[in-house]
Amino acid sequence: QSSALYQQLGERSGIETIVEEMLLGVADDERIAHYFADVDILRLHKLISEQVCNVSGGPCEYTGETMAVSHNNLGINNADFNALVEHLIAAMEQQEVPVSAQNELLALLAPMHRDIVE
Numbered sequence: 259q260s261s262a263l264y265q266q267l268g269e270r271s272g273i274e275t276i277v278e279e280m281l282l283g284v285a286d287d288e289r290i291a292h293y294f295a296d297v298d299i300l301r302l303h304k305l306i307s308e309q310v311c312n313v314s315g316g317p318c319e320y321t322g323e324t325m326a327v328s329h330n331n332l333g334i335n336n337a338d339f340n341a342l343v344e345h346l347i348a349a350m351e352q353q354e355v356p357v358s359a360q361n362e363l364l365a366l367l368a369p370m371h372r373d374i375v376e
């Protein structure tokens with residue numbers, strides 16, 4: 259049984275759209291785009307979609323690396339983290355995800371901050 263949050267995010271296809279929009283925003287944001295210059299974006303899209311699906315209570319397994327390993331030595335700071343979150347919020351707004359569900363997802367991602375930011 260999938261969670262209410264997973265459903266409010268639009269299930270698998272809604273989540274894939276949200277993550278795609280987020281990555282498009284990131285790619286267009288000179289504050290943080292440079293981090294992604296040499297990254298396989300299709301793979302990243304797949305992995306972040308899996309992860310969002312999984313943490314939101316959907317029927318997905320996350321097959322990527324831990325957040326600590328994958329962000330190790332990238333030098334990501336608080337402002338970078340907040341910039342990416344801005345694009346995530348904008349993408350959820352665009353998909354008309356209710357604000358309460360947006361906040362629920364952000365609360366589930368927040369604990370990852372300590373593994374991502376240096």
Ligand code: HEM
Nearest residue numbers: 290293294297305306309322323328334338339342367370
């Ligand atoms: C809650 C916030 C974030 C989540 C959920 C997240 C999630 C992920 C995931 C699932 C991966 C793939 C892991 C793997 O390769 O197996 C990844 C990789 C990556 N993330 Fe994040 N991330 C977040 C924040 C950030 C921020 C703020 C930045 C930089 C501004 C960033 C930059 C990167 C880069 C550059 C990679 C690719 C690393 C590589 O392939 O060498 N991430 N992230």
